Amino acid sequence: MEFRDLKAQYDKWKNEIDSAIQKVINTTTFIGGKEVNTLEQRLAEYVGVKNCISCANGTEAMTLLMMAWDIKEGDAVFVPDFTFFSSGEIVSFRGATPIFVDVDKYTFNIDTIKLEKAIKKVIDEDKLTPRVIIPVDLFGLPADHIEVERIAKKYNLKVLEDAAQGFGGSINGRKACNFGDAATTSFFPAKPLGCFGDGGAIFTNDDKLAELLNSLKVHGKGVNKYDNVRIGVNSRLDAIQASVLNVKLTAFIEHELEDVNRVYRLYNEKLEGIVEIPVIPEGYVSSFAQYTIKLKNKEERDGLQVNLKEKGIPCMAYYTKPMHRQSAFSEYEYDNNDFEMTNKLCETVLSLPMHPYLFEADVNKVVTEIKNYLLMKAR
Structure with a gap:
């Protein structure tokens, strides 16, 4: 018995996966190209947002948003205490301060009552500037995004939905990765939608943010990769992983x-x-x-x-x-x-x-x- 049986999945979809990988090998377009573009379009359509920006992994997806929003030293970012390390790591990586918040006993997701108390405490202490809330869709269940969005609007905060585990979940028909100012997911093999290595994606309806993220993920490129208009990183999803994900997305939906x-x-x-x-x-x-x-x-x-x-x-x-x-x-x-x-x-x-x-x-x-x-x- 397997904890998450990737072999059974591969056996069922072997012909389609093998064919998709071989197609990439035959074309020798290993970075970017049709497979990546197709995947981004399909993911955006499935989630119901305008823009999907693929990248190297789920952690870097969140890091790219921290960069795009200029999160830095002196900023406070609110993160659930019961989650994987990367949800807080990306905050400290930018020099900001993670403010951990206890979770709900039934859903395991961020406790919105305690979240608002934590925001008020930071404001009252007047040492940090509240900037972002990162609700995590733990174990596949979306957080209480409706209440999180209400709180964020009240205190003028950004919301980054961490849907690393949540892809495919929904609230009243609204899909995970469709909440907050932007959302991220992970394609780590054991995730609900996983590739054969590392991969990630960002989702947003903000066209300007999407344009900035597409620049940041390729060394801060301008009109091309040799026109560098800002400091960025190298965080791209390769075409073979995209080809695998295109098959697996079909399986996930079907x-x-x-x-x-x-x-x-x-x-x-x-x-x-x-x-x-x-x-x-x-x-x-x-x-x-x-x-x-x-x-x-x-x-x-x-x-x-x-x-x-x-x-x-x-x-x-x-x-x-x-x-x-x-x-x-x-x-x-x-x-x-x-x-x-x-x-x-x-x-x-x-x-x-x-x-x-x-x-x-x-x-x-x-x-x-x-x-x-x-x-x-x-x-």
């Missing part, structure tokens, strides 16, 4: 999003009342980058994780150390008491095998082993 939600319903049906199962608010759709349950405490979580792995069932604990306790952020002062929910989640969550190619028999095996373990512990 069946994968629907199939992964079928697996989610199977898990929920069989695990309800046994452990705390994922909560998907009304009107929301998750793309389930992970299916994550909650156990009673760290001992129970860690014990179950060991037991499942001994039975040949891969599982992962995301994330065992909160952002505010990462050594890289030790120069900042955070009150551990401000992160009650994040601290608890770090000790109690466990992600189970989850992907569109998971059979019901596999789900039954996982559920049976969870039940057996918890029953044994209860004796």
Whole structure:
């Protein structure tokens, strides 16, 4: 059993993927070209925005936005405390200060009540300038973007939707990557839409921002790459990865999003009342980058994780150390008491095998082993 079965996906779409890669090799257009342009157009259309700017990976997608918005020392950027390191890393990389915010106990996404309190605190202290909110679509579930956008408008802040895990999710039909002033996603292989290496993309309806980003990602180019009008970086999605993504996007649209939600319903049906199962608010759709349950405490979580792995069932604990306790952020002062929910989640969550190619028999095996373990512990 695989945690996320990329081999099963490849086996199903092998002919199309192999043909797409060979086509790029035959043309020898490895950087840019038709495959990249086609992918950007298709992604923009799927998400429902005017512009998609592909780049080297999800982290650089966010970094490029920090550059475009001139985020710098003295600026405050608000980031959920329970997320992958890069969401805060890109803030410090620009010399700005990440302000970590606790998350909601049910959705694992940024707590909007605590977010507004954190913004007010920064304003009252008058040491930093609030600039950006980065809501993360954790585990495939969109954050509460409607409320985040309301708060951002109230305090005149930019919003960067970090949809690295969220591509394909939606709120009342509005797709992830279509919220905030701009959004980013990652095409890391294990993501809902993943390539065969690294890749990322930025989405925005702002044409001027898109023009700036297209310059920044290619050494600050002007009319061409030898006309350099600003300091930029080298962050391009190569044509082979784009060719793979064009095939996988078709698969994602045709069946994968629907199939992964079928697996989610199977898990929920069989695990309800046994452990705390994922909560998907009304009107929301998750793309389930992970299916994550909650156990009673760290001992129970860690014990179950060991037991499942001994039975040949891969599982992962995301994330065992909160952002505010990462050594890289030790120069900042955070009150551990401000992160009650994040601290608890770090000790109690466990992600189970989850992907569109998971059979019901596999789900039954996982559920049976969870039940057996918890029953044994209860004796």
